[in-house]
Amino acid sequence: MTEPRTPLADLTEQALAELYDRLDDAEDELAERRDAGNALYRSWNEQRTALTEGATLGARVHNTLLVLRARIATSPRDWAQSSDDAWMYAVLYGWDCEQQHEHTTDCRNQLVEVAAKHGWHAGRVERIRKHRAAFAQIGPNGETDARAARDAEEY
Numbered sequence: 001m002t003e004p005r006t007p008l009a010d011l012t013e014q015a016l017a018e019l020y021d022r023l024d025d026a027e028d029e030l031a032e033r034r035d036a037g038n039a040l041y042r043s044w045n046e047q048r049t050a051l052t053e054g055a056t057l058g059a060r061v062h063n064t065l066l067v068l069r070a071r072i073a074t075s076p077r078d079w080a081q082s083s084d085d086a087w088m089y090a091v092l093y094g095w096d097c098e099q100q101h102e103h104t105t106d107c108r109n110q111l112v113e114v115a116a117k118h119g120w121h122a123g124r125v126e127r128i129r130k131h132r133a134a135f136a137q138i139g140p141n142g143e144t145d146a147r148a149a150r151d152a153e154e155y
């Protein structure tokens with residue numbers, strides 16, 4: 001809302017001084033807001049940079065895990081042979097089907113069998129499942145393979 005303007009001839013020295021004070025206050029407030037805006041921009045820019053770096057690092061880790069998964073998938077090694085290999089395979093690749101679909105008897109479902117072969121107790125199997133689930137979230141899993149296969153079929 002605009003205040004009614006006082007005609008120049010009616011301004012007293014005090015009224016003029018008050019107007020100059022208000023002008024100084026307004027200039028100070030403007031400078032403070034500009035500083036706050038600049039600080040906000042710098043903070044946003046730092047956050048954006050950090051997010052970009054994090055995303056780049058995440059993409060590199062994901063690609064590395066993708067290579068590791070492909071290597072395990074195509075390796076002729078019998079991963080079930082030794083307990084250590086079986087454990088690594090369980091965490092890095094997974095003995096069970098991880099595709100998001102209705103599982104059938106054709107789906108891989110070997111963790112229980114491998115666990116029995118090496119005498120892993122239920123607690124160990126549960127921890128392996130947790131590790132695998134966490135790993136599948138940050139890296140590729142069976143659904144990633146299925147999606148890649150579906151994408152390849154579309155071409």
Ligand SMILES: [Zn+2]
Pocket residue numbers: 097098099101102103104107108
């Ligand atoms: Zn399945």
